[in-house]
Amino acid sequence: MELIELAMSRNNIRLISRLDIKGPNLIKSIQFDGHRVLGTAEEFAEIYYNEGVDELIYQDTVASLYKRNSLIEVVKNMAGKIFIPLTVAGGIRSINDIRNILRAGADKVAINTAAIENHDLLYKSAKVFGSQCIVSSIEFYKKENGFCEVWVDYGREPTGINALEWAKKVEDLGVGEILLTSIKNDGTGNGFDLETTEKISSSVTIPVIACGGAGKINHFIDVVKIGCADAVAAASIFHYNYAMPKEGHTMQFNNKELRMGKEIDSGNIDFLKFGYGGQRAITVEPSSITAVKELMNKNAINTRV
Amino acid sequence: MSKQNIVIIDTSIANIFNVQRAFHKVGVNTKISNKKEEVLNADKIVLPGVGAFSEGMAALKKNNLIVAIKKAANDGKPLLGICLGMQMLMTTSNEDGVHSGLDLIKGCVKRFDGPVKEKQFKIPHYGWSQISTPKLAPANIWDNSILSGLNNENLFCYFVHSYFVKTKKPIHTIGETFYGNNLFASVIKNKNVTGCQFHPERSSTDGLEIINNFVNIKG
Numbered sequence: 001m002e003l004i005e006l007a008m009s010r011n012n013i014r015l016i017s018r019l020d021i022k023g024p025n026l027i028k029s030i031q032f033d034g035h036r037v038l039g040t041a042e043e044f045a046e047i048y049y050n051e052g053v054d055e056l057i058y059q060d061t062v063a064s065l066y067k068r069n070s071l072i073e074v075v076k077n078m079a080g081k082i083f084i085p086l087t088v089a090g091g092i093r094s095i096n097d098i099r100n101i102l103r104a105g106a107d108k109v110a111i112n113t114a115a116i117e118n119h120d121l122l123y124k125s126a127k128v129f130g131s132q133c134i135v136s137s138i139e140f141y142k143k144e145n146g147f148c149e150v151w152v153d154y155g156r157e158p159t160g161i162n163a164l165e166w167a168k169k170v171e172d173l174g175v176g177e178i179l180l181t182s183i184k185n186d187g188t189g190n191g192f193d194l195e196t197t198e199k200i201s202s203s204v205t206i207p208v209i210a211c212g213g214a215g216k217i218n219h220f221i222d223v224v225k226i227g228c229a230d231a232v233a234a235a236s237i238f239h240y241n242y243a244m245p246k247e248g249h250t251m252q253f254n255n256k257e258l259r260m261g262k263e264i265d266s267g268n269i270d271f272l273k274f275g276y277g278g279q280r281a282i283t284v285e286p287s288s289i290t291a292v293k294e295l296m297n298k299n300a301i302n303t304r305v
Numbered sequence: 306m307s308k309q310n311i312v313i314i315d316t317s318i319a320n321i322f323n324v325q326r327a328f329h330k331v332g333v334n335t336k337i338s339n340k341k342e343e344v345l346n347a348d349k350i351v352l353p354g355v356g357a358f359s360e361g362m363a364a365l366k367k368n369n370l371i372v373a374i375k376k377a378a379n380d381g382k383p384l385l386g387i388c389l390g391m392q393m394l395m396t397t398s399n400e401d402g403v404h405s406g407l408d409l410i411k412g413c414v415k416r417f418d419g420p421v422k423e424k425q426f427k428i429p430h431y432g433w434s435q436i437s438t439p440k441l442a443p444a445n446i447w448d449n450s451i452l453s454g455l456n457n458e459n460l461f462c463y464f465v466h467s468y469f470v471k472t473k474k475p476i477h478t479i480g481e482t483f484y485g486n487n488l489f490a491s492v493i494k495n496k497n498v499t500g501c502q503f504h505p506e507r508s509s510t511d512g513l514e515i516i517n518n519f520v521n522i523k524g
Contacts, residue, residue, distance in 0.1 A: 011484070052509075054432070079322075083330065084463070084508075103322055105323060107507060132355055132429065207431050230427060230431070231432070303433075
């Protein structure tokens, strides 16, 4: 018994920054909708690396729709600067796509849409590149009746597939991990879908990365202790922390300068310029990577410090 | 840029480019190759790898690299095995049957013991874990190794593996790590031959320091 508790206390939980990317920009949605530009993806990626995040996920938000991943350039540009594990997701449809993305500097790819259309892709790619390279991205929406339905095309298309069944299936197909995103919780800051995360994490033997809903530091504790997540990915709670104005400490945006250093002229940049009325438009309590890790460690959840 | 001729053995696995980028970051241009002449001419050799042990060894055999790697190692050239590359340094592996390795460090490769109860931990071991000096090892065992100068009370590196190494001689284990129910060898060293189970190329600034130490090891 003592050994078990010792073992449990020593397993480190990974803290992951998820960057949803459109073109060169980091964007953030609420329930996969209403994307606002928060800065450039490259600038945020470098900040997260320097702040000690354990891994990064780059999610191309329009790739699946256009049937191609456009992040190769972003991945390549950052590969010489960032030396932590990187997962790239969005629009990955073939062995060749995977090879190109890994070559550009990714360690893993996460596949959702193409795997639903062609289950064999997960099996084949795990054989070719090894399970550790292939992540199954499961994006689900929990209906009123509790049914967790898998959605594809970055939250645009329902599939009728049960997320729990699909999770068991992808494990059999040989993937190394599951990135589990609750569309309903995404961007809301209301916390993770603990029930579904727990159900799925305990029914598979591969690690589950919980994603969608982190809004307060406590949510990270809950999703590990109650949700049994093996890793936790978050976006808004970190984005809004590091997207603070370079000068000054307010988020009321009295002046019209962009908050991040680089000029951005594409996408919906109203938030960058005017802040949509400031703090009220932000659904999370912004927090640093360090603060989250400190609280996790205090609660007997070990992380890399 | 350092003028050393460091060859990264092409194991046809994509992450070798990130190994190359990490060496570039610390100031060394490396060559990715699966040609035995280039391996024999190298000043230092890096043997990366992910995937199954038997397939990794088969790939080396196919390119006639087994003899070349052994010769280079026996000639005293610094050799660094990473992840599966470390496991291939050993005598045997029990992954899907019993397979012979390069036998440059005596010992074997075993699978992690499974959880005693549900939800305890998962295999593979994915993530950042701590590397410590083995309890019975001399305190200065990290000196002149790839771990030289690193903090032995706070060194975390990134791991992805289901199998681990056990060296026959305890003195060949210079770093150890705990996962699940197993305390395992995360860094091994026998003279000029070194192996690390984690990925230094993905282990942030400490990982880069480890690569820099390998660059600075006298060949």
